[in-house]
Amino acid sequence: MPKVVDPEARRDEVVDAVFRVVRRAGFEQASLRNVAEEAGLAIGSIRHYFAGHTDLMVFAMRASIDRVGARILERVGPLLAATDHGERAEGVEAMLAELLPLDERRREEATVWLAFTTAARTRPELQPLAREAYDGMRRLVRRIVEGVARHRRLPGEPAVETERLCALIDGLTVEGVLHPERMTPELMAAVLRRHLETLAEPRL
Known part of the structure; x- marks a missing residue:
């Protein structure tokens, strides 16, 4: 069976990844690619929950x-x-x-x-x-x-x-x-x- 993902929990995980990137490298470095890498997700997974950057x-x-x-x-x-x-x-x-x-x-x-x-x-x-x-x-x-x-x-x-x-x-x-x-x-x-x-x- 496919893994059931809680959308709210996944969004929180992505947001926490945004915060980590911003703290470490600054706002301008919080691209979708960098956030996805920080969260351990594919960019497509990020786009599933957010329309864009x-x-x-x-x-x-x-x-x-x-x-x-x-x-x-x-x-x-x-x-x-x-x-x-x-x-x-x-x-x-x-x-x-x-x-x-x-x-x-x-x-x-x-x-x-x-x-x-x-x-x-x-x-x-x-x-x-x-x-x-x-x-x-x-x-x-x-x-x-x-x-x-x-x-x-x-x-x-x-x-x-x-x-x-x-x-x-x-x-x-x-x-x-x-x-x-x-x-x-x-x-x-x-x-x-x-x-x-x-x-x-x-x-x-």
């Missing part, structure tokens, strides 16, 4: 967004259940930490994400997803900032504090990927924690 890259970028988003959603429940300021602060920090390259998995994800967003500058097919992720992070951060404002006095206007925190996350991510020997996970975590503390000044 563009379709595969869009699918992979969507998968990258969804994987990080799923982990962030897992943090929502504990954050909503927090009963005091200390628990809320820990919940917020844990949620935002999912966006930073603090361990091997998140560093690999951040490396791939930076490659995709850089490619999106000149590839129109990727730009809607890049904007979606950009806007999604800002909505998340804005809600966090507004939540802090309900209990504490913000150093600045909510819109400004939103952009300040987003810029911090973006900067730490880039530095953590490009200069991991200097921007270590411990330093990134400490910088994020200190920044969040500046948002939590008690109201007078």
